[in-house]
Amino acid sequence: MKKRAIFFDRDGIVNVRKIGGYITNANEFEFRNDFIRLFKFLSNSDYLLILITNQQGIGKGLMSEDDLTLIHNYMQRNLLLKTRRQFDDIFFCPDLAETGSQRRKPKPGMILEAIDKWEIDVHNSWMIGDAPSDIEAGNKAGVKTIFIAPDGDNMPEADYCLTSLAEVIELFAG
Ligand SMILES: [Mg+2]
Known part of the structure; x- marks a missing residue:
């Protein structure tokens, strides 16, 4: 049976966006409170919870893939502590915007990879x-x-x- 999924953007959804800059280490990664509440709300649901994030800071040489792994390990560890759930999978795209990468949003490549890998019920x-x-x-x-x-x-x-992730809880609860 196919599984349902919720795909999440990262910066500005999971964590507070750093205006005009890239999150290059875990000290700069600050969870949004409304995201933690939403994730807690979804923690027992049968939705796969999957992160889909552009990280061209890597392509620009501002951080390495290892730096990003450290940030995401911090994120996952703290999600488990705060909500008893973690992302089931993480897809990131290090490519620069000008490469026209099929994986980089607004292209759907990363989501399509996830759909294929997890046999996701798209609709x-x-x-x-x-x-x-x-x-x-x-x-x-x-x-x-x-x-x-x-x-x-x-x-x-x-x-x-919607104006906040609190409204997403209402949407899924209703
Ligand atoms: Mg964003």
């Missing part, structure tokens, strides 16, 4: 992100999309436009 799965590129990637992969815009920006291509 009952979701992508949650705070950038138009997240929504575009989700739409191209065929999953439902949730655009998080704290200042209430609308994105007609998204299935839902």
